[in-house]
Amino acid sequence: MQMTGAKIVIKTLIEQGCDTLFGYPGGQVIDLFDALYDSRNRIRHVLTAHEQGAAHAADGYARATGRVGVVMATSGPGATNLVTGIAAAYLDSVPVVAITGNVPCSQIGRDSFQEVDIVGVSMPVTKHNFIVKHIEELADTIRTAFRIAKSGRPGPVLVDIPKDVQEAVYEFTPQEKPAACEPVQPASERRLQKAAELLAKAKRPYIYFGGGVIAGDASAELIALAEKLEAPMGCSLMGLSAVPSAHPLFLGMQGMHGHFASTAAEDIADLVLALGVRFSDRATGDKNRFSAHFNIIHIDIDGAELNKNIAAALTIRGDLKDALRRLNELVQPRKNPEWRAKIDRLRLEEKARTAYSHALLEKKLRSDSQHLTHFQIIDAVSAAAPEDAVIVTDVGQHQMWTAQRYPLHQPRTFLTSGGLGAMGYGLGAAIGANIATGKRAVLFTGDGSFGMNLTELATAVSEQANVTVVIMNNGVLGMVRQWQTLFYDRRYSGTTLNRQTDFVRVAEGFGVRGARASTQAALADALQAAFSQSGPFVIDAQMSSDELVLPMRPPGGSVDNIITEIE
Amino acid sequence: MEQQYVIGVLVANISGVLSRVSGMFTRRGFNIDSLTVGETESAGLSRITVAFRGDEDIKERIVTQLEKLHDVKEVEVLDQHETVIRELLLLKVRNDAETRQDIMAAVEIFRSKIVDYSKEALVCELTGETSKIDAFIDLMKAYGIMEMCRTGIVALERGENCLRTIPEAAVE
Numbered sequence: 001m002q003m004t005g006a007k008i009v010i011k012t013l014i015e016q017g018c019d020t021l022f023g024y025p026g027g028q029v030i031d032l033f034d035a036l037y038d039s040r041n042r043i044r045h046v047l048t049a050h051e052q053g054a055a056h057a058a059d060g061y062a063r064a065t066g067r068v069g070v071v072m073a074t075s076g077p078g079a080t081n082l083v084t085g086i087a088a089a090y091l092d093s094v095p096v097v098a099i100t101g102n103v104p105c106s107q108i109g110r111d112s113f114q115e116v117d118i119v120g121v122s123m124p125v126t127k128h129n130f131i132v133k134h135i136e137e138l139a140d141t142i143r144t145a146f147r148i149a150k151s152g153r154p155g156p157v158l159v160d161i162p163k164d165v166q167e168a169v170y171e172f173t174p175q176e177k178p179a180a181c182e183p184v185q186p187a188s189e190r191r192l193q194k195a196a197e198l199l200a201k202a203k204r205p206y207i208y209f210g211g212g213v214i215a216g217d218a219s220a221e222l223i224a225l226a227e228k229l230e231a232p233m234g235c236s237l238m239g240l241s242a243v244p245s246a247h248p249l250f251l252g253m254q255g256m257h258g259h260f261a262s263t264a265a266e267d268i269a270d271l272v273l274a275l276g277v278r279f280s281d282r283a284t285g286d287k288n289r290f291s292a293h294f295n296i297i298h299i300d301i302d303g304a305e306l307n308k309n310i311a312a313a314l315t316i317r318g319d320l321k322d323a324l325r326r327l328n329e330l331v332q333p334r335k336n337p338e339w340r341a342k343i344d345r346l347r348l349e350e351k352a353r354t355a356y357s358h359a360l361l362e363k364k365l366r367s368d369s370q371h372l373t374h375f376q377i378i379d380a381v382s383a384a385a386p387e388d389a390v391i392v393t394d395v396g397q398h399q400m401w402t403a404q405r406y407p408l409h410q411p412r413t414f415l416t417s418g419g420l421g422a423m424g425y426g427l428g429a430a431i432g433a434n435i436a437t438g439k440r441a442v443l444f445t446g447d448g449s450f451g452m453n454l455t456e457l458a459t460a461v462s463e464q465a466n467v468t469v470v471i472m473n474n475g476v477l478g479m480v481r482q483w484q485t486l487f488y489d490r491r492y493s494g495t496t497l498n499r500q501t502d503f504v505r506v507a508e509g510f511g512v513r514g515a516r517a518s519t520q521a522a523l524a525d526a527l528q529a530a531f532s533q534s535g536p537f538v539i540d541a542q543m544s545s546d547e548l549v550l551p552m553r554p555p556g557g558s559v560d561n562i563i564t565e566i567e
Numbered sequence: 568m569e570q571q572y573v574i575g576v577l578v579a580n581i582s583g584v585l586s587r588v589s590g591m592f593t594r595r596g597f598n599i600d601s602l603t604v605g606e607t608e609s610a611g612l613s614r615i616t617v618a619f620r621g622d623e624d625i626k627e628r629i630v631t632q633l634e635k636l637h638d639v640k641e642v643e644v645l646d647q648h649e650t651v652i653r654e655l656l657l658l659k660v661r662n663d664a665e666t667r668q669d670i671m672a673a674v675e676i677f678r679s680k681i682v683d684y685s686k687e688a689l690v691c692e693l694t695g696e697t698s699k700i701d702a703f704i705d706l707m708k709a710y711g712i713m714e715m716c717r718t719g720i721v722a723l724e725r726g727e728n729c730l731r732t733i734p735e736a737a738v739e
Contacts, residue, residue, distance in 0.1 A: 123587060124594045128637040131583075148637060304631035307624065 001173070005135050006031035006166040009099065010039050012142040016178045018070045018097075020044045020061060020435055022054040026074020027114060028101030031166040046435060046463055048428065049455040051078050055085020055098065056428030056453070057435070062094045063415045064390050064433035066217070068149050072099045076114030079160070080121065084422055086156045087125040091419025092238060093215055095154035097145050098122075104164035105133050118160050127155030135168040147179035153302040154215055184301060187318025187326065194314055195297050196330035198271055204339050205231040206269035208254065210283075211238030211418070212276015212300060212320055219243060219411050221324035222275065228328060230336045231273070232343050234262030236283045237403055239276070241414035245407040251343070255283040257400040257549050260564060261350040265343055267293065267559040274298045276320050279309040280419070281555075289558040299323050357550055357565040364546075370518045371544040374401040374472065380520065381442060381470055382407055384527035390415065390433040390441045394426035394449030397478035400549040402444040424452030430467045431460055440466040440531070447473040447497060457510040460536035467537075468530045471503055474543040482548050486563070496545075507538035514538035571600065572626050573652060573722050575730045576615040576633060577641040580606065584638045588615055591632055597625060601654075601697075601719035612640065614730070616721050641730050649725050655718040656693045656700045661711035662686060670710055677703050688713055 003011070009032055013021065021043050025033045036045055048054040051073040058069030069089075073082050079100040089096045103112040119131045128148050132141050138161070145157040199205055207229075213222050219242045226233050226249045233243060234254040243250045252259030254266060266272060272294050277283070284290040291310055298305075298312035299320060306315035316323060361373055378401060391406055393399040393416045408414050415433055417425035426449060430441035450471050460467050481495040507514035515526035517539060530537035551564045578584045585604055592599050601618040619629065626644060633642045660670060662685065674681060674691055677699065683690035693703050697720060704715065724730075 119583065120586070123583075123590055302635070304628070304635050306631075308628060308631075311624075 001171065002169050003172050004031065004035065004166065005138050005161065005168050005170065006035035007038070008135075008139050008170065008172045009142060009161065009166070010035040010043065011172060011174055012139045013070060014039060014042050015174045016143065016146045017067065018043060020046060021070050021072055022046045022048060022057040022061070022432065023072035024048060024051045024054055024074070024078060026078045026101065028075040028103060028163045029072060029078070031163065032072060032099070032101060032161075044435075046431070046459065049458045050453065051081035052085050052424065053428035053431075053453055053456040053459060055082045055096070056088065056425050057432030057459075058096050058098070059085060059089045059094050060392065060415055060429030060432030061436040062089070062096055063092075063429070064412050065436045066215075066412065067436070068095045068097055068146055069432065070097050070099070073101075074114065075100060075102045075118070076116045078114075079116055079118035083122060083125065084420070084424075085428070086122055086158065088417045088420040088422045088425055089156040090125045090127065092417065093154050093211060094156065095149040096156040097142075097149050098156060098158040100158065100160045101166065102131070102160050102162045105162045106164070108162065118158065122158045125156070126158050129158040129160070131160040131162070132165055133162065135165050135170040138165060138170070139172060143175070143179045147182065151182040152184060153212075184319045185317070187299065187316050187323035189326070191314060191316045192323060192327050192330055195273070195316060195327060198295070198297060198314065199229060199273065199331055200334070202271035204269045204342070205229055205271045205273065206266050206294070207231050207233040207273045207275065208235065208266060208277060209233060209239045209242060209275040210236040210277030213239055213242040214411050216276060216301065216320035217411075218276070218320040218324050221321055221328060223247065225324055225328050225331070228331055228333045230334060230340060232262075232265050234258070234266055236277050236280070237416060237418040240403055240416075241408040241411050244409050251347070253403050256285065256553050256555070257404065257551065258553070259350060259404065260353055260551050260562060261343070261346040263551075263553065263559050263562065264346050264349075268342065269294045272296045274312070275324070276300055278305050284310060285553050286556050286558045289560075353551070353564040360565055361547065365544060370542060372518065372520065372523060372541055374398070374543065374547060375405060376520055377470065377472060377523065377541050377543070378402060378405045378444075380523050380527060381444075384524070384531055385442050385468070386440055386531070388439050389413070390430070390437060390439050392416070392426050392430040392433060392441055392443045394443070394445040395421045395423045396446045396449055397474075397482065397547070397549050398444050398446045398449070398472040400479075401472070406444075423449040426450075427453050427456040427460070427467070427469070430469075431456060431463065431465045434465045434467055435463060440468065443467060443469045445469060445471055446478060447471055447475065447499075447501070447503070448477045450503070451499075451501070454506065457507060457512050457536065457538070461511045464535050466534055469536065469538045471538065471540050472543055473503065473540050474545045474547065476545045478545070478547070479549070481545070482552075485548065486552070487554070503538060503540040512536045512538055514540065516540040516542065518542035569620055569622050571618060571620050571647075573616065573618045573645045573647060573650065573720065574630065574633075575643050575645055575722060576617065576639060577607070577612050577730055578615055579638040579640065580611055580613045581638065584613065585615070587636050587638060588617075588633065591636065592619075592629070595628070595632060597621065597629055603719040603721050605721070609731070612731070616719075618720055643730050645722050645724060650722050651725060652696055652720050652722045653694050654697055654700050654720045656691075656703065656715065657682075657717075658691045658693070658704065658707055658715040659688050659713040660691065660707050661713060662689045663710070666710045670707070673703070673706050679703065
């Protein structure tokens, strides 16, 4: 059937399984929006307040479901506004297809109005990108974009479509099925056998997993392996939610602000099985010290990650789910009471250190009725929130506190900008996650992060998104301030926010209910109000400016110099 | 141990592919000594030859990162002992009665050619391995190099081994 390029785009999106499109119109995508109008019962369009919010929403949609998130924006500023969102998806391996309009082919390269070379701009932050200059390539390019986005290690793909291509007419035949993923070469059997031998010989095996376990849907296989080996597990920030927080072998997140027990257990391990991780600097600290005492078996679907940051004794390239299933068959169940006892002692030590650090904090705040502590806030929210809520964070201290403490039960219920660390990620992502899953999204944010993209409250209202926003409001840019406290002689340059923003009134201005809480009783009331209604709600929780995220392993440091309390 | 590597890269012959390949080197902080690109026997493919210095680890990272690029179809590290490596030089040197004979002698010994002759200047053409080109340039410095241009290296494996292992039909 003959149709315009714009219609071909929308029909191909439908064919590829897209049910929601986050976007913002503009001059060079009017045709695409016009075509969308005809298909509005097939694709839900979510109009955001800013293209960045749309990109984060598509990312949240993808992270919460594993499906490809789709975002659309116009040329020039529309396209450049997507870039932070695309980069966030790229660094955390999230499948997103971004569609941008561009000026007609004849106008390209002439610095036309709203013309930007978005293919050039986005090249280093996309898995691949395209500009479609010929209508006959349009449908297949979009199919290829979906295939690339979700195949292997997922990632964002951008398709730039000049306006004349949207307006041209060409034959379109829909395909019956969405594009299939590219097949992955199965992990080498010989290497898996070698891994099984090493695991059998290891006295103190430890499993370090990351976002690859979630992307590869390998949680069940991971847990089965850990239980079979009786091996403790720790994870990177991106690995959170792959294993239930309460699992007896799970020691929590490791790294710069990781749990003491997981970081310390890894340090005394003699073999680390690393699954779907990239050994980021935040995870390892001093790279030479990090793996000084143990060997590493590294399994990843992306061959370029193997030996990239940390040298491994054994590398295995392959799909994690399949590799772990096969590894499970190769290993014998074992008991390891000596190792378990060591781990239990570390847990006790961690408990004591945390209790001491919290006691210090509570003592400091005893006379202070105006502030809540981070653990009071997080514990109150987790007690009040539905168990299946999708937890989303922005970036900064609140992000680390939430990562350390919020109990998670299911994969894909903890969304955070881990690699890029993009402040302003959260609200868009929370809206996307809520729309994708229908489950309530709870956004933990800070007054700094929230200030970056709070205009998306407008989207939460127009979409009636069930998003509960908890602002951990300490009046400062807390994470940078924490570095200034610890490493820059308390010279608080640029981190004190003398803003006097009344977030409750801001929320009300957007048509969102809100409440301020500086006591536990007020917080409980606010949470009760937030969770007993549908639609967005903003809680402005007051905190002291001086709370630190602990433990902290200083940048480039190691387990030897973890800071667990500050007098 | 640091050494020079030469890799052959077959890429889809489409616009932007050179940016993707060179951009990968820039973004990841790898240095390029030489990069050449040209068409191949197959219309859909171009061949890029990259020379760089680095250790085994850097070489591995470059290869695995290149393999991830969608438009890259094949990457191979060429064994320099089993590879024919050539570079082309065009060099313009002052044409001076005093030095002309010396220049002509050097041209002959290096199996170079004079491809343009004028009263003021000679243009020499030379192909060969990088070391030969370097030596010729060194020699010509004394006679007053006016300008020069070298292509960077191209390389093919000796014998029947070829880079391309994928059937043409699979090339987009």
